[in-house]
Amino acid sequence: MLREAKRRQTRLDLIIAALRLVDASGADRVTVDEIAAAAGVSQRTFFNYFATKEDALVGDPLEGCTDLRAQLLAARADQSLLDALLDALAPVFQQIDDDRDLWLLRMRVIQHNPQLLPLLIAAAATAEQQFAEAVAERGSLPPNHPFPAVVAAATNGAVRVALIRWAAxxxxxxxxxxxxxxxxxxxxxxxxxxxxRNA
Structure with a gap:
């Protein structure tokens, strides 16, 4: 338990260090060595948590969600897909709220370093694909049916708009x-x- 808490703290320290350094200097001018030093760990420790510095900057869009697929499949049959997804993602939204300053910093860094945007899109696409697969399985639909992909894309867009409005x-x-x-x-x-009426 203590080891896991220490791992989470080290990971968070690396993320914060990376974001702060890049916010101040730009992504191209910050090295992994500098991030590790700012977090008080070795370069080797950094690579135990992240493959690249960009991974530390962008983060995982489903961080805090234990198993999206399992939660969607465990939802009541009469519960709508949107309500089931909200329940499954509630821990993610709560974590983002709890870490508001960190997320605002991350969004600012991504905005000022557009080369990070493809990584963010790729991470979101992976989460979207997981959701589409779970929707297909929940509805007993074939993998190539368009409905799961449409639902996943629409909800992903809705979450993105909500996040932007929240951050404003x-x-x-x-x-x-x-x-x-x-x-x-x-x-x-x-x-x-x-x-x-007052518009």
Missing amino acids: GDDPRPLEHHVREAFGMLAAGLVLPPIP
Whole structure:
């Protein structure tokens, strides 16, 4: 238990060190040695956690979610896919809320270092593929059926929009509330909302 907690702390220390150094100097000017030194560990220890410095910067979009597939398949048969996905991802959203400053720093670093964007897209695509496979299995659909891929792509886009709105800081609600709002629009069939009277 203590060893696992120490591993999590070391990993977090490396992520924070990488993000802070890159935020100050740019991704091209920061080395793995500098990140390891800032975190108080060796270069070898860094590579025990991350294959590249970019991996430390981008992170895992499903970090904090134990097993998305298992949770979706364990959901009640009468529960909607969107509600089942929200339940499965709730720990992820809570962790992002708890680490708000870290996530704002990560998003700023990615924005200022566009070469990191393909890695972020690739990580999100992997998570999206996992969700699509789970949707297909839950619905007993063939792997090549378009429905799981459409659901996964739409929900991935909704989560991305919710994350951007949450990060903007104009609305103090937790990230999960922003995601629920976006999912609600999908569930409603993307019906155009009424125009506010004061608009």
